[in-house]
Amino acid sequence: VTRVGGAEGLGLSGERFSVTYALAADEPTAREMAADICIEQTVEFPQDLIASRSIREGIFGRIETFRAAGSGEGFEAVVSYAVEITGYELTQLLNVLFGNISIKPHIRVQRIDLGATLAGKFRGPRFGRQGLRALTAVQDRVLLCAALKPMGLSAAELADLAGKFALGGIDLIKDDHGLADQAFSPFEERVKRCAEAVARANERTGGRCLYLPNVTADGDGFLHRAVIARAEGAGGVVISPGLTGFDAMRRLADDDEIGLPVLYHPAFQGSFVTSPRSGLAHGMLFGQLARLCGADGAIFPSYGGRFSFTREQCREIVESTGEPMEHLKRIFPCPGGGMTMESMDDMLDFYGREAVFLMGGGLFRLGKDLVKNCRSLLERVSGA
Amino acid sequence: VTRVGGAEGLGLSGERFSVTYALAADEPTAREMAADICIEQTVEFPQDLIASRSIREGIFGRIETFRAAGSGEGFEAVVSYAVEITGYELTQLLNVLFGNISIKPHIRVQRIDLGATLAGKFRGPRFGRQGLRALTAVQDRVLLCAALKPMGLSAAELADLAGKFALGGIDLIKDDHGLADQAFSPFEERVKRCAEAVARANERTGGRCLYLPNVTADGDGFLHRAVIARAEGAGGVVISPGLTGFDAMRRLADDDEIGLPVLYHPAFQGSFVTSPRSGLAHGMLFGQLARLCGADGAIFPSYGGRFSFTREQCREIVESTGEPMEHLKRIFPCPGGGMTMESMDDMLDFYGREAVFLMGGGLFRLGKDLVKNCRSLLERVSGA
Numbered sequence: 001v002t003r004v005g006g007a008e009g010l011g012l013s014g015e016r017f018s019v020t021y022a023l024a025a026d027e028p029t030a031r032e033m034a035a036d037i038c039i040e041q042t043v044e045f046p047q048d049l050i051a052s053r054s055i056r057e058g059i060f061g062r063i064e065t066f067r068a069a070g071s072g073e074g075f076e077a078v079v080s081y082a083v084e085i086t087g088y089e090l091t092q093l094l095n096v097l098f099g100n101i102s103i104k105p106h107i108r109v110q111r112i113d114l115g116a117t118l119a120g121k122f123r124g125p126r127f128g129r130q131g132l133r134a135l136t137a138v139q140d141r142v143l144l145c146a147a148l149k150p151m152g153l154s155a156a157e158l159a160d161l162a163g164k165f166a167l168g169g170i171d172l173i174k175d176d177h178g179l180a181d182q183a184f185s186p187f188e189e190r191v192k193r194c195a196e197a198v199a200r201a202n203e204r205t206g207g208r209c210l211y212l213p214n215v216t217a218d219g220d221g222f223l224h225r226a227v228i229a230r231a232e233g234a235g236g237v238v239i240s241p242g243l244t245g246f247d248a249m250r251r252l253a254d255d256d257e258i259g260l261p262v263l264y265h266p267a268f269q270g271s272f273v274t275s276p277r278s279g280l281a282h283g284m285l286f287g288q289l290a291r292l293c294g295a296d297g298a299i300f301p302s303y304g305g306r307f308s309f310t311r312e313q314c315r316e317i318v319e320s321t322g323e324p325m326e327h328l329k330r331i332f333p334c335p336g337g338g339m340t341m342e343s344m345d346d347m348l349d350f351y352g353r354e355a356v357f358l359m360g361g362g363l364f365r366l367g368k369d370l371v372k373n374c375r376s377l378l379e380r381v382s383g384a
Numbered sequence: 385v386t387r388v389g390g391a392e393g394l395g396l397s398g399e400r401f402s403v404t405y406a407l408a409a410d411e412p413t414a415r416e417m418a419a420d421i422c423i424e425q426t427v428e429f430p431q432d433l434i435a436s437r438s439i440r441e442g443i444f445g446r447i448e449t450f451r452a453a454g455s456g457e458g459f460e461a462v463v464s465y466a467v468e469i470t471g472y473e474l475t476q477l478l479n480v481l482f483g484n485i486s487i488k489p490h491i492r493v494q495r496i497d498l499g500a501t502l503a504g505k506f507r508g509p510r511f512g513r514q515g516l517r518a519l520t521a522v523q524d525r526v527l528l529c530a531a532l533k534p535m536g537l538s539a540a541e542l543a544d545l546a547g548k549f550a551l552g553g554i555d556l557i558k559d560d561h562g563l564a565d566q567a568f569s570p571f572e573e574r575v576k577r578c579a580e581a582v583a584r585a586n587e588r589t590g591g592r593c594l595y596l597p598n599v600t601a602d603g604d605g606f607l608h609r610a611v612i613a614r615a616e617g618a619g620g621v622v623i624s625p626g627l628t629g630f631d632a633m634r635r636l637a638d639d640d641e642i643g644l645p646v647l648y649h650p651a652f653q654g655s656f657v658t659s660p661r662s663g664l665a666h667g668m669l670f671g672q673l674a675r676l677c678g679a680d681g682a683i684f685p686s687y688g689g690r691f692s693f694t695r696e697q698c699r700e701i702v703e704s705t706g707e708p709m710e711h712l713k714r715i716f717p718c719p720g721g722g723m724t725m726e727s728m729d730d731m732l733d734f735y736g737r738e739a740v741f742l743m744g745g746g747l748f749r750l751g752k753d754l755v756k757n758c759r760s761l762l763e764r765v766s767g768a
Contacts, residue, residue, distance in 0.1 A: 002748040002757065004545070005537055010568045043534030044560055046745040055536035085535060087564040089602045091627040095562060095651050099624070102654030103691050103721075150427030151469060152439035153389055161388070176428060178479060180471040184394040218473045218631045220604070240483070243475040245629020247602045267479050270486030271655045271663040279655040307487050337487075361430040364386040373386065 004045075005052030012058045016080040017118045019097055020110040024074040024277035033107065034063050034077035040100045042085060058082055074277075076110065088121045090247045090293070098280065110281045111320075112288055119326035123254050127261045127296040128329025129322075129354060135235065135261065136171045137208045142348070142381050143356040144169070145263075145334060146363055146374070148194065149176035155185050159193035161370070165363075166201030166209040168374020172356065173198060174238045175214035177265040181225075187213070188228055195233035210235025212263055215252070222248050226258045236261035236296075242268030246293050253294025263334065264295035273313075282313040287320020290331060297332035297356050304346065305338020311350070322354060332356045341366060344380050357381065388429075389436030396442045400464040401502045403481055404494040408458040408661035417491060418447050418461035424484045426469060442466055458661075460494065472505045474631045474677070482664065494665045495704075496672055503710035507638050511645045511680045512713025513706075513738060519619065519645065520555045521592045526732070526765050527740040528553070529647075529718060530747055530758070532578065533560035539569050543577035545754070549747075550585030550593040552758020556740065557582060558622045559598035561649040571597070571609055572616075579617035594619025596647055599636070606632050610642045620645035620680075626652030630677050637678025647718065648679035657697075666697040671704020674715060681716035681740050688730065689722020695734070706738060716740045725750060728764050741765065 021037060023030040038061030039047060050056060064078040086093040101107050114122075125131075133139055146165040148158045158179075165173045173194070181187040191213045198211040215225035215237045222244055226237050237260050241249040253262045264286075272280040280289070282300075290298040298321060301307030303314050314335065321333045335351060336358030347357060359377065366373035405421060407414040422445030423431055434440060448462040470477040485491050498506075509515075517523055530549040532542045542563075549557045557578070565571040575597045582595040599609035599621045606628055610621050621644050625633040637646045648670075656664040664673070666684075674682040682705060685691030687698050698719065705717045719735060720742030731741060743761065750757035 001750075002752055002754045004534065004748070005541065010536055012568075042562065043536065044562060044744070045534035046748070049745060049748050050534055052536065055534060059534070059536035084566060084568070085562075087566045089564055089605070091600050091602050091624070092562070092564040092566075094627050095564075095600070095624065099561065099627070099651035100654075102626070102652050103650060103657075103685055103693075104654070105658055105692055150388065150429035150434055150439060150443070152394055152427065152436065152443040157389065177483065178426065178428060178469070178476070180473055180476040180479075182468060182471045182476075184396075184468070216475050216479070218475050219635055221473070240475070240479065241629075242486070243478050243483070243629070245625075245627070245632060248629060251603055266487060267483035268486050270484075270488070271659070273487075274489055274662045275655070275659050278658045301487055308489055309487075360428070361433060364388070364430070364433050366385075368386055370386045 001049060003049050003051040005050055005055050010054045010058050012082050012084050015083045015115060015117050017083055017115050018064055018078050018080040018113045020076060020078050022069055022074060022076055022108040022110050024106040027075060030075035031066065034066055034079065037061060037079055037101055037107070038063060041096050042081065044100060059085060083115070083118045086118065090250055094246065106277050108278055108281060109284050111284055114326055116326055119328060122292055123294065124291055124328035125294055125296045125331050126253050126259065128331050132261055132296055132332060135208065136210060138171055142351065142353050143171040143332065144378060144381065145172040145174060145356050145358040146170045147174050147176045147358065147360045148179065149360065151176060151178045152184060155190040155193045158185060158190055159197040162194040162211060163197035163201050164370040165374055166198045166207065167205060168371040169207065169378040170209060170374050172210050172212060172236070174212040174263060177214050177216065177238060177240050177267050179214050180216065187225055191229050191232045191234055199233055212236035212238050214238045216240045216243050222252060223255065226252055226260065230258055230260060234260065236263060238263045238265055240265040240267040241293065242266065246289065249293040249295060261296040262294055264290050264298045266300055281316065282309065283316040283320030286317045288325065291325055291328040295331055297334045299334040299336055299358060301337030302335030302339060302347070304343055307337045318351065334358050336360065341377065341380065348381065385433060387433050387435040389434055389439050394438045394442050396466050396468050399467045399499060399501050401467055401499050402448055402462050402464040402497045404460060404462050406453055406458060406460055406492040406494050408490040411459060414459035415450065418450055418463065421445060421463055421485055421491070422447060425480050426465065428484060443469060467499070467502045470502065474634055478630065490661050492662055492665060493668050495668055498710055500710055503712060506676055507678065508675055508712035509678055509680045509715050510637050510643065512715050516645055516680055516716060519592065520594060522555055526735065526737050527555040527716065528762060528765065529556040529558060529740050529742040530554045531558050531560045531742065531744045532563065533744065535560060535562045536568060539574040539577045542569060542574055543581040546578040546595060547581035547585050548754040549758055550582045550591065551589060552755040553591065553762040554593060554758050556594050556596060556620070558596040558647060561598050561600065561622060561624050561651050563598050564600065572612055575613050575616045575618055583617055596620035596622050598622045600624045600627050606636060607639065610636055610644065614642055614644060618644065620647060622647045622649055624649040624651040625677060626650065630673065633677040633679060645680040646678055648674050648682045650684055665700065666693065667700040667704030670701045672709065675709055675712040679715055681718045683718040683720055683742060685721030686719030686723060686731065688727055691721045702735065718742050720744065725761065725764065732765065
């Protein structure tokens with residue numbers, strides 16, 4: 001056999017970050033899986049063929065703890081890695097977290113603990129909960145978000161809706177994530193008209209409603225569109241990192257020229273959370289990764305709507321958006337996907353005030369006058 | 385209730401593309417799911433609140449066929465969409481394909497039929513099977529690919545391995561996908577040294593081995609690294625679109641200044657194919673999407689190795705890389721993930737000659753002399 005590696009001294013600091021993996025298997029198998037993760041996510045090479053002690057001790061992942069999962073099903077392993085193997089890049093950090101083992105079933109990433117050094121390489125959310133409250137001047141209730149749709153409306157028609165939402169007291173008005181730069185509603189015209197409509201409404205109401213266009217686009221298009229959005233008076237942006245890559249969201253949040261709040265839409269990412277035993281935990285995706293990548297709010301489908309998340313999964317998201325995570329700001333959970341006036345009591349009870357409620361079709365069902373409908377909703381959540 | 389939309393005439397051409405969805409449910413439920421997809425993936429709005437006939441007829445998805453799945457389990461619906469709703473962008477095309485419904489279980493994307501107009505917006509693979517054969521001057525056998533690893537080796541050590549692989553007759557030498565720009569093996573030094581080592585070996589052998597560094601990186605880093613790679617004499621690049629976003633792969637392939645073959649690594653994408661009833665079909669991800677995004681070869685874990693793909697799933701990938709898909713070139717399936725000399729007979733029998741075999745640790749197990757090990761493998765596949 002050919003053994004590799006002899007040189008010693010990789011210049012590692014000894015600082016490590018750790019990842020908690022849920023392993024859905026019996027104990028001997030789960031122990032093997034944990035040991036395998038240490039290799040698969042780092043050297044991806046037969047251990048016995050590696051001669052270098054530096055690599056064995058410094059590069060291999062290391063099992064820090066192994067125990068039965070709190071749920072009683074399966075096991076949980078905390079694996080630590082040298083911070084240097086990430087090269088301090090988001091792409092390679094994601095690779096270490098879940099690159100190859102995403103292809104091995106029955107492994108689920110529960111959480112990451114970055115430590116100060118690695119976390120310090122990421123700016124995180126620019127606004128977070130406090131920042132968004134300051135921008136909208138809403139302190140004592142949930143924030144309300146409405147979506148501009150359906151696709152196929154002209155820029156003028158969408159702007160008309162935006163104006164009504166803003167007059168009705170909605171705090172955040174977002175483009176539907178399917179509004180891109182289609183010929184029937186071109187991005188630039190849409191943004192201009194909608195931002196104007198919201199500004200006019202704000203003048204009348206004295207409110208501070210923000211309009212957030214969807215800037216998801218190919219190439220660097222998401223940056224270009226965000227720059228246009230800023231110039232036209234948009235108050236934030238929406239992006240679907242499942243379509244652009246996670247790093248696009250980080251760049252959007254980090255860009256000082258743009259400097260706008262970022263809402264994270266989960267399009268194309270459902271497969272990460274579909275299986276209870278594989279993929280990413282809900283809190284990992286919509287809480288920890290969202291914050292790492294600079295989102296100020298994470299949109300997800302609430303339990304009780306037309307999607308399939310459970311209360312428990314939504315609870316996990318809420319916790320993960322709000323728990324301490326080094327210097328990374330707390331962000332808003334933004335439940336949506338089928339909220340109605342009828343479900344409002346339950347939603348307020350469950351999510352409390354530290355949330356953005358995203359209502360789409362539900363706002364249109366209440367009556368003929370969309371402005372009034374919005375006011376009813378606002379009244380409903382203000383009383384809570 | 386408030387109804388929206390009145391303006392007629394969206395300027396749609398009538399051209400449509402279609403997507404085949406597998407629906408794991410009983411017939412009445414599957415029919416509902418198909419109808420729901422038509423709405424969820426387009427207007428995402430209650431149908432009854434949409435007044436516009438143009439939107440109802442032009443924007444809604446349309447069920448073209450609905451039938452029992454060939455497998456006998458569940459149903460299959462072909463849904464068509466107006467090409468214009470993609471805005472001719474990859475991100476929005478992916479969104480229409482599987483954006484919101486990725487969050488609804490028991491829907492699996494089986495295949496896409498783009499039609500000439502939409503396909504024409506994508507250049508696709510620059511080289512494909514024929515192009516890679518021409519570059520490597522290998523016409524009558526499978527191509528061999530080896531990976532530079534383990535992470536932790538210095539640039540000089542990796543270059544030493546690269547030189548030996550090339551002397552031994554390997555056709556493509558790729559960086560392990562975990563080699564990024566870590567301090568212990570910085571990207572630029574590694575590429576320079578490895579490209580040099582391969583060029584020296586090629587001079588000795590008269591061969592045309594290509595070195596493909598991993599350019600997966602944050603921001604536009606993947607482009608910058610590919611430009612460096614080209615300048616230093618690399619013969620191709622590797623990228624993990626699960627980490628960068630799919631569109632990064634397309635940009636890499638489309639960039640005329642770079643103009644190198646692109647190998648697609650599946651890191652972080654396992655969740656799309658983990659569940660047999662949700663996500664993306666194997667052929668969809670590693671065949672159709674790979675080609676749409678410009679990959680010349682798609683790496684995937686073969687059956688029989690340390691991952692979990694079945695023979696049937698691998699067969700689907702092979703077919704999808706090679707079947708007609710408008711003008712998009714046929715690309716190489718690149719099975720790896722635990723190939724050994726012992727499995728070679730079976731692999732050759734299964735994959736035939738139109739493949740790239742990726743062997744990692746297996747090459748080191750054969751004996752002390754890595755060059756000899758490579759020659760044994762080459763001999764083995766050349767005789768086939």
